[in-house]
Amino acid sequence: MAPSLHPIVDNGIVQGDDSFPGGTLQCYCTNNPVQVKVGKNVVQNHACGCTKCWKPQGSLFSIVGAVPRTLVEVTANANKLYVLDASMPVQRNVCKECGVHMFGRIEEDHPFKGFDFVHVELSSDKGWQAPFYASYVSSIIESGFHPAGMDDVRSRLKALGWETFDVTPPQMSDRIATWRAQRSGALPTPLPA
Amino acid sequence: MAPSLHPIVDNGIVQGDDSFPGGTLQCYCTNNPVQVKVGKNVVQNHACGCTKCWKPQGSLFSIVGAVPRTLVEVTANANKLYVLDASMPVQRNVCKECGVHMFGRIEEDHPFKGFDFVHVELSSDKGWQAPFYASYVSSIIESGFHPAGMDDVRSRLKALGWETFDVTPPQMSDRIATWRAQRSGALPTPLPA
Numbered sequence: 001m002a003p004s005l006h007p008i009v010d011n012g013i014v015q016g017d018d019s020f021p022g023g024t025l026q027c028y029c030t031n032n033p034v035q036v037k038v039g040k041n042v043v044q045n046h047a048c049g050c051t052k053c054w055k056p057q058g059s060l061f062s063i064v065g066a067v068p069r070t071l072v073e074v075t076a077n078a079n080k081l082y083v084l085d086a087s088m089p090v091q092r093n094v095c096k097e098c099g100v101h102m103f104g105r106i107e108e109d110h111p112f113k114g115f116d117f118v119h120v121e122l123s124s125d126k127g128w129q130a131p132f133y134a135s136y137v138s139s140i141i142e143s144g145f146h147p148a149g150m151d152d153v154r155s156r157l158k159a160l161g162w163e164t165f166d167v168t169p170p171q172m173s174d175r176i177a178t179w180r181a182q183r184s185g186a187l188p189t190p191l192p193a
Numbered sequence: 194m195a196p197s198l199h200p201i202v203d204n205g206i207v208q209g210d211d212s213f214p215g216g217t218l219q220c221y222c223t224n225n226p227v228q229v230k231v232g233k234n235v236v237q238n239h240a241c242g243c244t245k246c247w248k249p250q251g252s253l254f255s256i257v258g259a260v261p262r263t264l265v266e267v268t269a270n271a272n273k274l275y276v277l278d279a280s281m282p283v284q285r286n287v288c289k290e291c292g293v294h295m296f297g298r299i300e301e302d303h304p305f306k307g308f309d310f311v312h313v314e315l316s317s318d319k320g321w322q323a324p325f326y327a328s329y330v331s332s333i334i335e336s337g338f339h340p341a342g343m344d345d346v347r348s349r350l351k352a353l354g355w356e357t358f359d360v361t362p363p364q365m366s367d368r369i370a371t372w373r374a375q376r377s378g379a380l381p382t383p384l385p386a
């Protein structure tokens with residue numbers, strides 16, 4: 001049996017709603033679940049194969065999107081959240097009881113600072129942007145996936161009409177490279193017109 | 194005027210010869226040039242946008258291919274070579290007079306250890322494998338290329354029939370991930386059948 005990419009990918013992608021105003025994420029806890037209000041639809045929703053993103057048990061990929069951090073608010077049981085690894089650029093805020101990652105936040109200087117990363121499958125609200133590409137695909141091997149299965153995985157992702165990347169998509173990679181170039185002095189800030 | 198990708202790309206790709214037995218690379222020095230005999234055609238010849246690979250002045254990309262290190266031999270003026278940065282995984286052996294990189298060699302544990310990286314444009318012999326894809330494309334920004342030009346650069350590379358990657362091609366990325374997984378213990382060595 002083919003391994004699960006992710007339940008919401010395996011079961012057929014449901015398109016989002018452009019007018020969706022955001023919704024509420026909830027952790028897995030039956031008692032006193034952490035709730036996080038996200039005041040806008042996500043952008044750049046995608047499958048991520050990195051070893052750090054939270055994914056449901058048995059899935060090869062995480063589904064993760066971005067939203068301005070100013071629109072992310074913990075509305076219940078904030079006391080159950082802790083930062084999984086404060087040394088990572090993206091600080092995953094995790095429920096200490098069920099282990100679900102409620103949002104990832106960047107505090108250090110970083111090309112994507114200002115965005116939080118969230119998993120919209122934690123919401124029962126309908127209309128979230130559908131995932132539309134896959135990043136860090138080769139990284140699933142680093143979580144123990146046998147490399148002999150990679151052709152099958154990439155084929156299944158491409159069958160969705162998706163592009164697959166072993167890092168981020170080109171526009172994101174360019175943003176990261178620009179940020180690095182401006183820090184190193186290879187490019188000025190702001191960029192010339 | 195569009196910036197140069199690389200002279201041998203700009204001027205039209207010349208296909209290689211499958212029976213080509215290898216040849217001799219020579220540095221730019223008029224006097225006592227370093228010569229390196231490469232006893233086989235290269236594989237994985239490609240354009241690389243990374244900030245470390247040697248490239249001719251004015252070019253955005255390096256053209257670099259791989260060959261087993263046992264088939265690379267310095268045949269003249271070896272005393273002019275030094276290792277540019279011994280802390281890098283790929284140690285670039287550079288002519289101290291003209292600055293040309295004659296070969297890159299890996300001494301540490303690394304997924305590509307055993308291969309040397311060479312620039313076949315340093316050879317007047319004909320038949321070297323033609324480059325056929327581009328890696329580390331977004332990295333040209335880190336050398337100071339304006340990000341507004343990236344769409345044009347990727348379009349020109351794709352017009353050659355090439356795929357473009359911001360790291361290595363998928364098969365290479367998978368090899369690197371497998372190597373990492375085996376070092377971390379996420380996968381056993383050897384891999385299960």
